[in-house]
Amino acid sequence: MKRETGFTIVELLMVIIILGFVLAGVSDLAVGMIRGYKQQSKIAQTNIEGIIGLEMFRRDIESAGYGLPWAMSGIPYQEATDPVASGYNDSTTGNPPRAIVNGDGAGPDIIGADYLVIKSVNVAINTACTKWTELISSSGTGTTIEWIPTTENLGVASNDRVIVISPGSPSANNSRTLISMTNLSGVLAFASSAETRIVYGVDPVTDLRMPFNRADYSISRSVAIPKRCAPNTGILIKRVVNQSGGAFSDAKTFPLLDCVADMQVSFKLDRNGDGNLSDATVLTDPSGNNLTAQQIRSQLKEVRVDILSHEGQMDTSYTHYSGTMLVGPSATL
Numbered sequence: 001m002k003r004e005t006g007f008t009i010v011e012l013l014m015v016i017i018i019l020g021f022v023l024a025g026v027s028d029l030a031v032g033m034i035r036g037y038k039q040q041s042k043i044a045q046t047n048i049e050g051i052i053g054l055e056m057f058r059r060d061i062e063s064a065g066y067g068l069p070w071a072m073s074g075i076p077y078q079e080a081t082d083p084v085a086s087g088y089n090d091s092t093t094g095n096p097p098r099a100i101v102n103g104d105g106a107g108p109d110i111i112g113a114d115y116l117v118i119k120s121v122n123v124a125i126n127t128a129c130t131k132w133t134e135l136i137s138s139s140g141t142g143t144t145i146e147w148i149p150t151t152e153n154l155g156v157a158s159n160d161r162v163i164v165i166s167p168g169s170p171s172a173n174n175s176r177t178l179i180s181m182t183n184l185s186g187v188l189a190f191a192s193s194a195e196t197r198i199v200y201g202v203d204p205v206t207d208l209r210m211p212f213n214r215a216d217y218s219i220s221r222s223v224a225i226p227k228r229c230a231p232n233t234g235i236l237i238k239r240v241v242n243q244s245g246g247a248f249s250d251a252k253t254f255p256l257l258d259c260v261a262d263m264q265v266s267f268k269l270d271r272n273g274d275g276n277l278s279d280a281t282v283l284t285d286p287s288g289n290n291l292t293a294q295q296i297r298s299q300l301k302e303v304r305v306d307i308l309s310h311e312g313q314m315d316t317s318y319t320h321y322s323g324t325m326l327v328g329p330s331a332t333l
Contacts, residue, residue, distance in 0.1 A: 053256030065099030067121030069178035081246035124213035128201035229259035268302035
């Protein structure tokens with residue numbers, strides 16, 4: 001009789017156990033590879049967001065004060081109506097606007113984070129605020145410069161709202177005086193035979209509330225925060241004040257960077273005009289008074305923004321530092 005051979009139960013159990021160890025190792029390797037791929041993809045996403053959002057932020061800071069009138073000739077204006085944002089309004093009695101205003105540690109959603117306000121013509125995102133022209137008078141008839149291509153022109157058909165500024169004398173009190181806030185079709189009424197005037201586009205088809213545009217920057221936790229962000233972080237956002245009504249709106253709220261834990265703003269000021277720069281975290285004079293628009297123009301030499309955020313996916317195995325994490329150039333901000 002032929003003998004039949006096979007595996008014993010013990011042998012089968014040993015094979016199953018060995019296969020279990022092999023599969024466990026392979027699965028750990030696969031999970032690690034998937035986790036690494038996910039982390040790298042999220043890091044790439046963060047880097048792309050940083051390139052786009054922070055470049056927009058940098059450009060806005062560089063353009064602070066662009067197109068702002070230096071003298072108002074008694075023309076009043078209004079700014080933001082939001083309870084937090086209104087604390088950074090300038091006077092409505094005709095004082096010139098300040099290019100930059102900041103709230104040291106005044107961020108509404110993250111304790112200790114800063115709040116930054118930038119005022120300029122082109123800080124908004126619309127078709128009018130990127131354009132300008134010159135108003136020239138010839139025999140009492142006003143004409144404006146025509147650009148090539150014509151798409152660069154402020155459009156009469158769209159009824160763009162503009163400001164008209166008289167350059168005046170560079171060293172006199174009438175430098176860059178606001179003449180009017182009007183629509184483009186009414187610009188020619190302000191032509192002068194004595195000088196050329198500058199016309200800045202501000203906003204399309206809206207009655208102007210301010211002779212400039214204004215954007216506020218802060219870390220927000222009131223918007224949808226991605227699940228990949230660590231606890232107690234938010235989104236660095238840009239909010240443009242509506243010319244109509246002075247409120248913020250979702251349509252003019254732009255996320256700049258996700259997973260942000262802190263933002264600190266600091267300045268370099270040349271207070272005496274001697275080329276020696278001093279550090280400051282608020283735009284005030286040594287007595288604690290807010291710098292005027294003219295003082296900011298003459299003294300402010302550098303704006304620095306330090307941002308604390310994390311790249312990529314939240315690391316659930318990371319143990320957060322239990323002490324105080326300082327952000328800023330001098331580790332005292």
